[in-house]
Amino acid sequence: MMMDGLDGLQTLERIHEADPALPVVMLSVSGKASTIVEAMRLGAADYLTKPFEEDELEATLRNVLERRALLEERDRLVNELGGSSGGAIWASPAMQRVRSLLEQVADTDVTVLIHGESGVGKEVAARTLHGVSTRVRRNFVKVNCAALPTDLLESELFGYEKGAFTGATHRKQGKFELAHRGTIFLDEIGEMSPVLQAKLLAVLQDSAFARLGGNEEIKVDVRVVCATNRHLDEMVKEGSFREDLYFRLNVVNVALPPLRERREEIAQLVDRFATRFSARYDRPRPDFGERLMRSFERYPFPGNVRELENMIKRIIVLENEDIIIDEIARYGQGERGESRLREVIDEIAANAGDLPLREVGRRAALEAEREAIDRVLHHTNWNRKQAAKLLGVSYKTLLHKIRDCGLEPG
Template identity: 40%
Template structure:
């Protein structure tokens, strides 16, 4: 089977000539804009992309490089243009292009460059396969920060220990994901993984849920039913929100952990359990013990081994990786073309503390992806910015308001600040869209170059 080349270029004659010249050695598909090119990339997974620097309607091939690399970071990109310049070539290569040629390049030179690029891709894929083999147990644990490396080390260390394990972490940090990773790399990986949310089960039903019941044990018990401990067998039983157990349930669980056996509700014969119990909570159990809300003996029985899952604010270095992953997932779920976050928007995500942690970040990105369907990149709208707290500056008062005239002046200043902020946001987004091409940007905005230059200078002066 021939290797496949994707050509993204708006010059129909060039595409036709190139396909004809490459026909002997390669298959080729083409698109005349970035959006169609991304659709073909996702559909066909080509081996190489030939990308025009300047497409129709002011689209820049440079802006497509980031989108392509988000979809396939190992695919080689060869930039092609009539506007040959060293400066542009350096920009393209810095953004991830393999190399850069002009449209007047001989076919023999282009063929040689394609072969080199494909060899380079093969080397990258082999290296990636080796790295993935080493990292395979943690493929769902996204992050390279120091605290995430420590977390992975703890998971590896505790995986094949049969002692009970307590996982602490704020809501949304991924405690169940950590538990599943432990199970997947342990000797119990081929045994059941049973998860129980203790907070979601009414206290009067918890015992029958955990230990099962015999026929006739209570009204509606029409047949013998296995509980979660029994279903777990030799696998892992994950008790989430363990801090929500009432005192009676705590006593029962303590006995099971000590004796390694339990009784079905209404049963008389003990049933042995070999399941490993991993409990998780977002509450400080030590504090609950001091207040008499959680049994001390149960706490120490659970806290033999412990993992603290870091909140997202303590691993902000991982946010770009999480954003990249969640954007791809959200785009697939929403069935929209993959886009990237605008640089300024990504920085706002980095600056926010995310009290809801990774879960909040994912929900935020899903919403942003859906609302950005009609734009080239994902930008945050005013409600999003207010939620992240980046519009507070609009309402910071320089002086205390003491009179009606002070109020009028404060409102005027606030409106001026808001106006400058909106102007700055719009101009920066427009410049990014047109690759900092002042002439093209001014033309598309319907103003002259002088007006645009003055606006940019006013924005810069306001930042100083």
């Protein structure tokens, strides 16, 4: 628990600020009971004292991950069952229209394409569609088309026979088979490669396919729901998405509006998340101050409902809303200089695996530096001497950086 400049407990608090749900296992050399107690009080998932056996580490990590999986599963079930702390909110007229559209098409088995920005509730809509259809007793199977390279995604979707490729030591069922008489949810469909787009189209036309390395034709009865935050129609024009597949998928189109266009839902969502997370983290249910609700009123929520959800989660875990209020205020100031950091992070996420980690770090650092300099300059009204002092660099260094980052008084 000793690190340069920051001790283990402070590090733990920082991590929790960034992601309250991330389980943290503490390693301690001292094994002092008071430190361990304090770490657990601050929300550490578990701890180990050095020296420890490899088995011990493995068992601890496995335990922690299993516990988290259970919590997530419970959340998901509560959500699906629509219990007192679950169930989606459909309060605005726009979302009520979405909800009735979903009910209307639930039992028609036509393909549904859900479109909307990140975090607006595309998965919630897909699960609702399944939930109000007669397929509800069968599986809802989710496949993230962006998470796997083409070959793996293909075997994930359609399964394989023993010996289909090196490493295929046994037959494996694909997600389409698992979704028989239920619903398959193809998330991030816009990221699917052209090869698989062609295969998927064939499967949709025939309602049949073969496992990889097999000849047996498998017939399935599956409701297909797709989601994307990309504009597929534009991708069709550019030639990166097959037009025939697009028409096949886009029989019914469900467009989810961003949260900033249905602000009337914010209060109810806040209420719902507060109930859920205060129960989950065993914290008192806060009375949110007017200051917080007012800062929500003008905030554009680029991360939509998920962002609001994470904010409430953090407020409850940290029992403090000032951090969020400050963040929102800072976002407002950054808007002028246009916060590119988020875009850079999204870009990095989209290219995960293609960029060496060092490059990822370099780009994110550059962008963070650019943003910091821009804000400080804005704050000092472009007084560069004062800005250099605030940033703790020499005047000359700052001038170089301003030039390198292409910053201008605006």
